[in-house]
Amino acid sequence: MLALIIVLLETGGDDLRLLLRYDRAAIGSGQFWRLLSAHFVHLGWGHALLNVAALLLILWLFGNGVPPMRWVWTGLAAALSVDVGLWVLHPDVSWYVGMSGVLHGLVAAAGVWLMWTAPGIGIPVLAALAGKIGWETVSGPLPMSADLSGGDVIVQAHLWGAIGGIISGIILGRPRHPDAPV
Secondary structure (H helix, E strand, O other): OHHHHHHHHHOOHHHHHHHHOEEHHHHHOOOOOHHHHOOOOOOOHHHHHHHHHHHHHHHHHHOOOOOHHHHHHHHHHHHHHHHHHHHHHOOOOOEEOOOHHHHHHHHHHHHHHHHHHOHHHHHHHHHHHHHHHHHHHHHOOOOOHHHHHOOOOOHHHHHHHHHHHHHHHHHHOOOOOOOOOO
């Protein structure tokens, strides 16, 4: 369903993207919907399809036995974390679009859940995510990521999304299906 929403919003083009993106000045003027809608609009078709593919891959790899509402709450926590992180600590980010911060949060939460059910998988997942975010913090976006997405990559969103995912993973606790990988 979420993938379909992203694709449908992309058909709205630049006008819809400008109306829905995280825009610091517009949010400061009371357009608070942008705090949520920014995560559903993208730089263009390449960026949107890349994020949809990543979302589907995350759900395929980690979704077994995880109730859908657990993913919804985790996604909302990651989005909120991105919004607060950008607003409070990165005032230089004037606008943002995309779901990559939320996707990082989903992976982080899955890593936390795997720590309880399959630590041999959970530890490498969290270590790989930490390594990627560490690289981006020190060196900037991964090579070719700007080319693939069609514009600048706001790596701060990845960090804040992962933090929101970790917090959500801890708060939501151990998955109820002990036989499931996540």
